[in-house]
Amino acid sequence: MGLFIVRRFVAAVLVMFAISVLVFLIFFATPGVDPAARIAGRSATPQILAQVRHAFGLDRPLPIRYLLMMDHLFIKQDLSSYVNIGDRVVPQILNAAPVTLSLIFGAAVIWLLVGIAGGVVAAANRGKIIDPIITFLGIGAISVPAYWLGEVVLYFTQSKLHSSVFSWAPGSGYVPLTQNPGEWALHLLFPWLTLASLYAGIYARVLRAELVNALNEDYVRTARAKGLSERRILMRHALRCSLITVVTLFGLDVGALVGGAALLTEVVFGLPGVGLLTFNALENLDLPVIMGAVLYGAFFVVLANAVVDIAYAFLDPRVRLV
Amino acid sequence: MTDSSVTSTAKSARGPESPWRSSLRQLWRNRPAIIGFFVFLVVVAVCLCAPLYAHYVAHENPFTSNIQGTFRLHGRTIHVLQQNTQGTGLGVTPIGPTWDFSHYFLGADNQGRDVFARLLYGGRTSLLIGTSSALICCAVAAVLGVVAGYFGGPIDWVLSRIFDIIWAFPIYLLAISLSVVLLTTGIQFGPIHVGAGSLLVPILIIASIYVPYVARPLRGIVISLREREFIQSAIGSGASDTRILLKEILPNVAPSIIVFLPLMVAFNLLTESALSFLSIGVQPPAASWGTIINDGLGLLYTRPAVAIAPGIMIAITAISLNILGDGARDAFDPKAKLRGSV
Amino acid sequence: MTRSQIRVWIRTLAAACVVGSLGLTVVSSSGASPSAFTYNPAHAGGTLKLLASTAGGTLDPQVNYTLQYWQLYQATYDGLVAFDKVAGASSFNVVPDLATAMPKITNGGKTYTFTLRKGIKFSNGKTVTVNDVKASFQRLFKVSNPNAGSWYNSIVGGNACLAKPATCTLAGGVVVNAATNQVVFHLVAPDAEFLDQLAVPFGSILPASSPAKDAGSTPLPGTGAYTFSKYDPNHQLTMVRNKYFHVWSAAAQPKGYPNEIDMVFGNTVESEVTQVENGQGDWVFDPLPSDRLSQLSTKYSSQLHVNPLTAIWYMVMNTNLAPFNNLKARQALNYAINKNSAVALYGGTQLAQPACTILPPGFPGHLDYCLYQKGTGSTYKGPNLAKAKQLVQQSGTKGMSVGVVVTNDTVNQAVGQYVQSVLNSIGYKATVKPLSANIQFTYIQNTKNKVQISLSQWYQDYPAASDFLKILLSCAQFHPGSDNSINIAGYCNHSLDAKMNAAETLGLTNPTAANKAWGQIDEDMMAQGAPWVPLFNPKLIDFVSHRVGNYQFSRQFYMYVDQLWVK
Secondary structure, eight states, X not given: OHHHHHHHHHHHHHHHHHHHHHHHHHHHHSTTOOHHHHHHOTTOOHHHHHHHHHHTTTTSOHHHHHHHHHIIIIISOOOBOSSSTTOBHHHHHHHHXXXXXXXXXXXXXXHHHHHHHHHHHHHHTTTSTHHHHHHHHHHHHHTSOHHXXXXXXXXXXXXXXXXXXXXXXXXXXXXXXXXXXXXXXXXXXXXXXXHHHHHHHXXXXXXHHHHHHHHTSHHHHHHHHHTOOHHHIIIIIIHHHHHHHHHHHHHHHHHHIIIIITHHHHHHHTOOXXXXXXHHHHHHXXXXXXXXXXXXXXXXXHXXXXXXXXXXXXXXXXXXXX | OOHHHHHHHHHHHHOOOOHHHHHHHHHHTOHHHHHHHHHHHHHHHHHHTHHHIIIIISOOOTTSOOTTOEEEETTEEEESEEEOOSTTOOOEEEOOOOOOTTSOTTOBOTTSOBHHHHHHHHHHHHHHHHHHHHHHHHHHHHHHHHHXXXXXXXXXXXXXXXXXXXXXXXXXXXXXXXXXHHHHTOEEETTEEEOTTOTHHHHHHHHHHTHHHHHHHHHHHHHHHHTSHHHHXXXXXXXXXXXXXXXXXXXXXXXXXXXXXXXXXXXXXXXXXXXXXXXXXXXXXXXOHHHHHHHHHTTTTTOTHHHHHHHHHHHHHHHHHHHHHHHHHHHHOHHXXXXXXX | OOHHHHHHHOOOOOOOSSSOOSSOOBOOOSSOOOOOOOOOGGGOOOEEEEEOSSOOSOOOTTTOOOHHHHHHHHHHOOOSEEXXXXXXXXXXXXXXXXXXXXXXXXXXXXXXXXXXXXXXXXTTSOBOOHHHHHHHHHHHHHTTOTTTTTTGGGBTTHHHHHHOGGGOOOTTTEEEETTTTEEEEEBSSOOTTHHHHHHSGGGOOOOTTSOSSOOTTSOOOOOSSEEEEEEETTTEEEEEEOTTOOOSOTTTSOOOSOSEEEEEOOOOHHHHHHHHHHTSOSEEOSOOOHHHHHHHHHHSGGGEEEEEOSEEEEEEEOTTSTTTTSHHHHHHHHHHOOHHHHHHHHTOTTTEEEOOSSSOTTSTTOOOOOOSSSSOSSSOOOOOHHHHHHHHHHHTOTTOEEEEEXXXXXXXXXXXXXXXXXXXXXXXXXXXXXXXXXXXXXXXXXXXXXXOEEEEEEEOSSSOHHHHHHHHHSGGGOOTTOSOOOOTTOOOOHHHHHHHHHHHHHHXXXXXXXXXXXXXXXXHIIIIIOOXXXXXXXXXXXXXXXXXXXXXXXXXXXXXGGGOBOO
């Protein structure tokens, strides 16, 4: 186990390094992206441009710039935004992180429950009418663009039906958990439902397929022959091994979401999370914030995948921790 | 004697039937799957008929702006883009659905173009992008995932790190950067020049970013499979890795791949929408379901049909492919065959 | 530019019509007191909630170049002079602010003498002294103010400061006398725009102790009726009443009504509009989405305010690159584009009117003419496609590929697609190239990117035709290979340049004649060069919530945020 942790830690460092280099190269390889002109302001004279360029270290060679940025980020810990001068990147991310985590936590609970329940029901009733109906609903939900779904939800809860059915729906924005748990949950209710509906369908589909797979296995035949009820077989025997795929997908999804993949949901509902931060940084081509957010996300991707690999060992006792 | 031996005796009288044929026959008997298949065919056929529709039925060019255009409906001449005359008189709104096949069935977009005609043209592009990127993604992911899961050790470590990098990679940054580069100069790969409108770009990008999503679950399945008795015995009896991979592992992983394929089609169609918003892939005035969704988002409060219609098309395509996939999965499942079940 | 671009790039806006004089933006200093708002204490109080989708960057008034914050600086900072804070045409008049009176201008226009008012305090409690004034102007160079090299180097010693900002003294340029409270500016040459340049937020007087670098998100103390108390660019900007403020001139810095003004960030524009509809917010800063306009103008028309702007949306063609290096090709496109269609894409005839000229209507020097159209006369009657196709044929550029570069927001993209369609119809092979707003503006200026035609907007600084014609279309403003080359068309006509210089000099003595000259230059520019296709002059819509009252509009900085009633 100790060796496993060390190996995964080295993996995290390597992945973060590779990504930071890629982000840096992509940013500066883009024509027209030179931050100096945008920071200096419209109609700045060449003299002013040169001053700004020097102040931000943009006149140094590329590898030096990269090392300077990493130095500011990890060692001096004062890496600041190009757009909001003096605003440190790391505190911005740390302030935004709880919002994203709140959003993901609630949504994940919902989509796991709904997805797993859907998959189990579909597999148990395969061939009957409920099976394709679940597929229909699930795939329909994930075929909808996230931004569109959010806007439609807002349209009904804030605009069209706001004075009647949804008068209790709060406006956009985020209320911290520590400030008022009730309001926290109320403000996050619709974002949770929106985000969950984008994932529940996948889980239901994949779990159904794995369960049907598992129900054809020999050990299930044995269990049936022994006289166990179909339900017991499903829940206690088939489900365990079928969860491997679900757990893998869950790790990938949560890993990506923590790093800011929920950005469209955050943008639509006005939640100041890591996704919105990244979105604004991309709009403004604010390299330090982009870099910080991407590295933060990369770390969680590796972490999530490590946790998933540990989970394999629990779900399938034959698997060794690798 | 068991059922299977009776059937197998009967079959061997005719000679052994190829497993593919028996699977296809089983698929043919699966009603929902066949319905799904035909729905998909209908979608493809209708989209392919787009030029015929535009020319013979609607008599319009859905790619030129038609801001000052008019047409006749129920004997009246109607402007395609209508100035608001109530209150302070702000705003210009395109007409909504006329439910008349001969023109503006689903209404007009903000350039005055026929949404339904664009939907059909867009289907051709979207289906091409969606299905080819899904196929590429699943093929690559299958190979990499299976190899990573089976061989373990350093190969698995390296491949898993590659998956991590791809998965954590900021695709929107790459898209913004690429869009500017392509707009300016395009990219040269030897003899191939990739310009801004090239469909290769979104196909390859979308295929790559979802590789980890398919490869890691497959890897997990293979890790679990590897410890099973029949694999262990195959290894023990001295079978080569290639043989084991092709004969034992792949057939057991195939049903899962079949399940992922139509799911990926749905994701890819939606990702194409996000990329075209960033100017990667389909360039205006060409249409794809993704670009029509983008157009529709700016009309959501007045003409929701423009954003809903392509979403419905994506959903229909994805659902029909998924149901077909279920049938295919059942038909090609090796475990089911072992019992001779039909 | 669109207001979302204004956030990043803006300069001040001024509309002149009544006063009409080119160089003299000064109301006669004969002692007639400038008009001001009358204060009504019954409506004081409450918290005003403004909505903007993103923050506007640095809060430092000597660096920030966005309209978003210039609108707020009116209430938080003061210069020696300011724009008259009233509604209507007088709002572009310059009136004394921290100075007791308009300056004595001597020495052929090269010396400006001000007397500083006594007893005015910053929001940190310290009294304003002449040293603060001097330090503020030195600071402009130290923080690399964007216009330090074009505006403020007219002060003696400015060029030395540009070369060595850290040791900037402006000795000989800004001379102060603590005993007499006098501030004297010595200019290198007479500058008709100097007072305007003192009146914009760049000319704010800050404490001498302010840091010699961009203050970023840390608010600097000011003398205005309000002060910034908190700024988190990801959440909110908060302004509260300045407890050290007293009214010394209601025309320059009036008392405000709300006790607190918040600008909240992070919502989409659609959500902002819904919030104002529901009364959860009071005003939307961002341009309103076009699909909400009809609903708003029907159900909420009493909460909508539409005001004209002296601004222009135009297609700018690269006159040094094929096919638009050919005059006939440029004229062809001018004939082919239907300006009414562009107006429709912007939101209709109530929101914009077709433009044929470079200078907007109601602007000093504006001449009514309309060259490239279906009919004759000075009103736009429609495109002339036949003539356009003929010109394309004659130019020999038919069949060439053209790329139209626009920003990727809804309206700009829509106009871009329309222009692409038009180009295709007259014989070119056109494509649209949408880019993110933060890239597009510098991208189209840099000749290395080989942009053939692009869509841009221009909002005025102050009522000086030179600020339009000279900045955007003179040889000196064309810098090949640089991200800052605001003469995007790359148009260089030396004889017109000479005429512009002559008109500028004439403006110092005879504004009326100078305006006539500028009008003629405008027409000559379009006739001889046609470097642009002017599209339309937009109007501004403000959408306020139901509870808000006393909407007042300044031609300079738009809606007066601190004059709104929330009680």
